[in-house]
Amino acid sequence: MLWRAASCALAALAPVSGLALADQPRLALPLSCEIGKTCWVQQYFDHDPSGGVKDYACGSQSYDGHDGTDFRVRDTSSRVDVIASAAGTVMTVRDGMPDRLTRGAEDEQAIASLECGNGVLIAHGGGWETQYCHLRRGSVLPQVGEAVSQGQKLGEAGYSGLAAFPHVHLALRKDGKAVDPFRSGDEGEACGAPQYPLWTDDVLAALPYARSDIIGQGFAPGAVKLDMLEEGRFRGAPEAEWPAMTAYMWAINLEPGDTIRVTFEGPEGIFATTDVTLDRAKAQYMLFAGKKRPPGGWPKGLYRGNLEITNAGRQRLSQSWQSTIE
Numbered sequence: 001m002l003w004r005a006a007s008c009a010l011a012a013l014a015p016v017s018g019l020a021l022a023d024q025p026r027l028a029l030p031l032s033c034e035i036g037k038t039c040w041v042q043q044y045f046d047h048d049p050s051g052g053v054k055d056y057a058c059g060s061q062s063y064d065g066h067d068g069t070d071f072r073v074r075d076t077s078s079r080v081d082v083i084a085s086a087a088g089t090v091m092t093v094r095d096g097m098p099d100r101l102t103r104g105a106e107d108e109q110a111i112a113s114l115e116c117g118n119g120v121l122i123a124h125g126g127g128w129e130t131q132y133c134h135l136r137r138g139s140v141l142p143q144v145g146e147a148v149s150q151g152q153k154l155g156e157a158g159y160s161g162l163a164a165f166p167h168v169h170l171a172l173r174k175d176g177k178a179v180d181p182f183r184s185g186d187e188g189e190a191c192g193a194p195q196y197p198l199w200t201d202d203v204l205a206a207l208p209y210a211r212s213d214i215i216g217q218g219f220a221p222g223a224v225k226l227d228m229l230e231e232g233r234f235r236g237a238p239e240a241e242w243p244a245m246t247a248y249m250w251a252i253n254l255e256p257g258d259t260i261r262v263t264f265e266g267p268e269g270i271f272a273t274t275d276v277t278l279d280r281a282k283a284q285y286m287l288f289a290g291k292k293r294p295p296g297g298w299p300k301g302l303y304r305g306n307l308e309i310t311n312a313g314r315q316r317l318s319q320s321w322q323s324t325i326e
């Protein structure tokens with residue numbers, strides 16, 4: 001935590017663009033959620049001015065030209081309030097665009113120039129503004145010209161506009177120029193620890209860089225694909241008539257060298273195990289283990305999924321989940 005104390009001290013000495021410190025916003029989370037439980041950072045701001053990608057920590061957890069921070073919610077069935085990160089005046093609002101996950105070029109064309117989807121733009125004074133994108137259709141609350149306080153509900157997280165997963169894209173701008181709240185006042189090539197951060201201390205403490213988390217686990221009636229999980233499928237318990245059964249896990253921000261092991265256990269012991277070792281970082285990853293229904297049907301009793309993620313012999317994350325067929 002040493003770097004955090006150091007960067008906070010620096011912030012007081014070198015405010016963005018020479019502006020008085022009092023004029024700088026300190027941003028709260030744009031979602032009413034618990035980091036690591038109901039929301040996660042999926043994509044950071046891109047600091048690379050060329051065609052490459054570089055997030056504030058010199059990693060690649062972003063995409064080219066990404067001018068904000070994406071806070072994801074678990075899947076399209078998640079209902080999480082979007083809230084104002086700082087007090088201000090509402091400048092523009094948009095609602096009415098459908099919630100639709102962007103899956104290809106055709107989807108992208110359909111929302112050209114409307115990439116933000118349903119959103120709210122708030123001015124905070126001193127040339128600062130925040131924008132909240134991809135809100136759920138029909139959820140946008142404030143009116144243009146309305147004064148909002150920090151934490152006031154603006155709508156709900158959704159997936160309108162250019163959104164490959166349900167999230168809120170929070171953009172921060174100063175005099176029209178995009179600013180990364182993890183690393184503001186940084187004009188050059190530098191990257192590393194947060195510098196002159198514009199988050200509240202609480203948010204900074206809750207957001208270590210690229211924190212690994214398990215965002216979902218459960219049972220499914222067959223092979224699982226990532227987009228199925230993003231659509232909120234497989235939330236129910238196993239059923240005796242399923243033609244196959246798998247135990248799946250879904251995690252974000254995995255590291256090179258992570259070994260992921262999922263085991264699927266039935267009442268009579270382990271049915272299947274799947275192991276994968278990653279050769280590079282993964283922003284999100286899904287893995288399952290399973291089998292076809294036995295000739296005599298699924299035995300009654302307890303079914304369990306187990307997940308263990310290790311790296312260089314050290315356990316990083318683990319999780320177990322279970323359900324009963326009666």
Ligand SMILES: [Zn+2]
Pocket residue numbers: 043066068069070168169170
């Ligand atoms: Zn975004």
